[in-house]
Amino acid sequence: METTTYKIYSTISQLPNYWDEVSLENAFLQTSYLKVLEQSAPSNMQCFYIGVFENFELIGVALAQYLNLNKLESFGERDKCLKTYVRNFVFRNFGSHALFLGNNMITGQNGYIFNKEIDLKTIGEILSKCADEITLYFKKQNIKIHIVSFKDFYQDCAVELKKSSFAKMYEFNTQPNMIFELQPQWKLNEDYVASFSKKYRDQYKRAHKKFEGIETRELSLDDIVLHENRIYELYHHVAKNAPFNTFFLAKNHFASFKKQCGNGFILVGYFLNHELVGFHTLLLNGTTLETYFLGYDEQVQKEKMLYLNMLYNMTKFGIENQFKKIIFGRTALEIKSSIGAAPILMTGFIYHTNKWVDKLMPKIFPRLEPTFVWQQRHPFKES
Structure with a gap:
């Protein structure tokens, strides 16, 4: 010293x-x-x-x-x-x-x-x-x-x-950190799905069928600013219903993140009948893909299996962009393990x-x- x-x-x-x-x-x-x-x-x-x-x-x-x-x-x-x-x-x-x-x-x-x-x-x-x-x-x-x-x-x-x-x-x-070590032989999302046992391949197919009618697209900074109130509303719904919180994000947090980190920060919006009903965020951290905050409409989540489809979509992004692992964080341990993440x-x-x-x-x-x-x-x- x-x-x-x-x-x-x-x-x-x-x-x-x-x-x-x-x-x-x-x-x-x-x-x-x-x-x-x-x-x-x-x-x-x-x-x-x-x-x-x-x-x-x-x-x-x-x-x-x-x-x-x-x-x-x-x-x-x-x-x-x-x-x-x-x-x-x-x-x-x-x-x-x-x-x-x-x-x-x-x-x-x-x-x-x-x-x-x-x-x-x-x-x-x-x-x-x-x-x-x-x-x-x-x-x-x-x-x-x-x-x-x-x-x-x-x-x-x-x-x-x-x-x-x-x-x-x-x-x-x-709670443990749910981490998904992606297999090097997975070059496409189809490789990942093919590795499932029948039970979980059926889960994947069922989730995707429920997901029909949802449009997903990556939002630009201008898009995030445009939808800022709705994004915060969806985030806040999920955050306040968590088992324990020590903070709530500021309303401009996601726009600030996109402005500062550019392509290193990704916010994907989920739209139903042109209305934003959910979003997830990702941070590109070298060879590690970090999942960040998300939000969704509770009713749409139940009808469309929105959260599970978000997990699949984040995994697809990780595989197709050759990340070595995805950090899924705490909470929702069981459903995260059902898509391949393991507790650390x-x-x-x-x-x-x-x-x-x-x-x-x-x-x-x-x-x-x-x-x-x-x-x-x-x-x-x-x-």
Whole structure:
């Protein structure tokens, strides 16, 4: 750590030269995406950008996000039960100011990247020091950070981090990240469909038959601006009916994304009788295709199997454009596994700044997390 230093920035204009060269392998840490956050982050979110230096040379970048949950209209309206009410009460009163080291808007290990080999002990120390500095920054503004969370690590990283800086933190696993490793022999969508067992080939055919009458087309920036209110309405319907939320996107988020990232960001609209009834979004991240937010009309979704067809369409795009894998994220685990995605366990670390509450974290946290029971599907023929 002697020659490794860091600096925390609050605006994109402050970022050092070569930021994009260092973050080249992760689109979620490139300035084009960070500008999207700066211009259209959720209203209850403030972002911080971290530069890591070795002998004054930039070697790593990271992202932190502060969330004020008091500003949130809803934590999620799908589950109406005692556990949900208790969870909401606890967050309102004991966890309303939260700091995430990482990106709370997406699933995956997207919180930091280095352009050279750095041991995880050093990474853990840097992230912990950054959390302390940002916590102090808010303290000077009379805002007490309640919860600090280090988000989404793959298992090999989590094991190493647990040995050093994160040793005393509560380690947690939420829903897995659904990742689809695309087979290199799939050159066309027909190759993918042919690999299904009969049951899932029939599911594919049934979904496509239901889908008749729906027109799909990729929307330009002008199209996104034109349909902005409807896009947000469809997104908001899905978001507020999720089991748990810590933010809602700004209305201009998708237009801002398209403006900043151009062809690297794709929004596909689904139209029925010339009316927009659904959309999905994708971010091109090197050889990885990242699924982003989507929205749909609930009635059309039921009648047309809209969500399942969206998953098939995203997979088709990934195959035909030669991506190696698709990150489908959390939620809807069973249906995502039915099209080929597999669960990958993600680990986070969390602590409460009140030491007495923190001691109770192993008992409190499992009671706050929604319980998901699901069955993994295996759609492909046995080789």
